[in-house]
Amino acid sequence: MVILQFDEEVANLFFELTEEQKEIKQRARDYAEKRISVVQEEDYDKGVFRPEIVKEMGELGFFAGVVPEEYGGNNVGFLGTVLCVEELGRVSASYCMLPTSQTVGPGLTILRHGTEEQKDKYVRGLVSGDIIGCFSSTEPDAGSDVAAMKMVAVEKGDRFILNGTKTWATGGSVADMGLFWVYTDKEKGTRGISCFIVDLKDSPGISTHLIEELGLHCCRASEVAFQDVEISKDCLLGNKGEGYGILMETLGESRLCASTRALGLGHACLDDCINFVKERKQAGQKIGNLQLVEARIAEMYIEHEAARMLIYQVAANKDRGIGDPLDVPTAKYVACEAAVKAAETAMEIFGSFSFPLNMALRRYMNDSRCFPITEGTRNILKLIISRTLLR
Ligand SMILES: Cc1cc2nc3c(=O)[nH]c(=O)nc-3n(C[C@H](O)[C@H](O)[C@H](O)COP(=O)(O)OP(=O)(O)OC[C@H]3O[C@@H](n4cnc5c(N)ncnc54)[C@H](O)[C@@H]3O)c2cc1C
Known part of the structure; x- marks a missing residue:
């Protein structure tokens, strides 16, 4: 007979909100009701995303929960972050995606795997909203099956050359940077996938195309196509083959x-x-x-x-x-x-x-x-x- 082993730390299965967590929840509620609901009303059917909202949310600390103080963090943790996302999500399923596309996705990943230079270059900006982020593994023929991706990065001297097309990148058309998962060695299967940080605005050869979607009209997803995009080797996040x-x-x-x-x-x-x-x-x-x-x-x-x-x-x-x-x-x-x-x-x-x-x-x-x-x-x-x- 199989007996499920529930967490031994049953005594830990409780939590209490700190003052900071209560505050960020309230701040998110006020901001969502007073600011986002108004713009969403105007923008939803037009499919308009307002980049200034990213900056405002950054200033209010909505992206700062999961990063340490030295990078602009505010110590509210994952619990504070989900309280904030929940409040934003009560008003807008579009704009409540931002904490993920800023720090829970790219920011935290760079903090965990990045070099000091990469952390310095991106994390504070993602937290403050000065940098708009996105992340993408999905391709037209690789959704659930990540290993089916076709996009490749080929080494050439001190550069990588990227070719391929990502799709459904939330915020891909407005983002300044993104994390992209691509093959550096297809022969090795998932062990040949690597992750790159790409500056989307300064890399010739990148084109984006907004996807017409059923919903989420204020935070749209995009196709992001790479044609012979040259990036420095410093853009590799972690080691080659660690991407999966x-x-x-x-x-x-x-x-x-x-x-x-x-x-x-x-x-x-x-x-x-x-x-x-x-x-x-x-x-x-x-x-x-x-x-x-x-x-x-x-x-x-x-x-x-x-x-x-x-x-x-x-x-x-x-x-x-x-x-x-x-x-x-x-x-x-x-x-x-x-x-x-x-x-x-x-x-x-x-x-x-x-x-x-x-x-x-x-x-x-x-x-x-x-x-x-x-x-x-x-x-x-x-x-x-x-x-x-x-x-
Ligand atoms: C609004 C929106 C935003 C998105 N934002 C991002 C983003 O920012 N970055 C990003 O990388 N991606 C993003 N995506 C892509 C999303 O992650 C993929 O759509 C998702 O992983 C599913 O892939 P797919 O759509 O190709 O479906 P498929 O993988 O083709 O699946 C189709 C169907 O087959 C089923 N299926 C697939 N494989 C199996 C299996 N092994 N066993 C049983 N059933 C299976 C699925 O459950 C599903 O029902 C976004 C998608 C949407 C709709």
């Missing part, structure tokens, strides 16, 4: 933020539904008094709250340096399923009021569809979980 391991580590962190983005959207659906059922009357009473409607609200809350507790605990454990490989994929699965379901339930509860084009519900519906795809599809998360359990 670096990517898995980066995804381990960015997936936690992906689950929190879903949590934020689920929270918005729940709030809107509660407000609506307390007002809308049918059959001579508020629909919130009808048992079948009450049940839907209860289900939404249960699924949302389960995801929230899981995410906070996983984040708090990360801050303590404990945890399990099952934690993040499980949190992402639970939160993404809850968010997709919450968006659908909201459409149902609002009835015809969900259908006019200008309703936030359309945004919830469309934006939520990305959650079970990005940073690990449903199937891939299940594979990771089952293989970890059965290994």
Whole structure:
């Protein structure tokens, strides 16, 4: 008989928010409600991204949670970061991607694997929002199967020459820099993948092309094509052939933020539904008094709250340096399923009021569809979980 070995450190499975964490949550809530909701209203259908938001968020410390003080960090950790992402995500599934594309993705990865020069050049700027970041492994024929990538970097003297096309790079058209995973030795399979830091604005041969998307219109993804792009050998992050391991580590962190983005959207659906059922009357009473409607609200809350507790605990454990490989994929699965379901339930509860084009519900519906795809599809998360359990 198999007995699951739950974490021995059960006593550690609790957390308390510090004053700094409470403050950043409140700051994110205020900023999202007062600033982002206003611009999103104007910009969403036009597909406009405002780079100044990156700078403002940087100044408010939204990218500073996971980096040490010497690089501009503010000590709120992963827990503070997810609290912040959740609040941003309640208002905008687009702009709540920024903490990932700035520091949880590129910044933290450079801190872990970069040289002192690389850390000095990029990390403070990513934290402050002076540098806009992105990261990309995906290619047209290499999504879940990273090893199927075709892009290559060939050594030539003290340079690498990059050729190939990345796709779905969030922020790729506006970013100043990005982390890109490419083959330096295809023969070696995943051991031949390396990670490069590329300055996107100063490297001739790079072209970007915005992708027309179903949702997330204020933070769009791009194709990024490289044609004979020459970069210095100093742009290699870590050693040659270490890229795959670096990517898995980066995804381990960015997936936690992906689950929190879903949590934020689920929270918005729940709030809107509660407000609506307390007002809308049918059959001579508020629909919130009808048992079948009450049940839907209860289900939404249960699924949302389960995801929230899981995410906070996983984040708090990360801050303590404990945890399990099952934690993040499980949190992402639970939160993404809850968010997709919450968006659908909201459409149902609002009835015809969900259908006019200008309703936030359309945004919830469309934006939520990305959650079970990005940073690990449903199937891939299940594979990771089952293989970890059965290994
Ligand atoms: C809005 C958005 C933003 C994104 N941002 C980024 C970014 O910033 N950087 C980046 O690198 N990428 C980004 N991506 C790409 C994203 O990570 C990929 O879409 C994702 O990894 C899935 O790859 P795919 O779309 O090619 O699907 P595929 O891998 O082709 O999967 C298609 C289907 O097959 C299933 N499948 C695939 N392999 C298996 C398997 N082994 N076993 C069982 N089922 C399987 C999948 O679950 C899915 O249902 C983004 C995508 C979106 C939609």
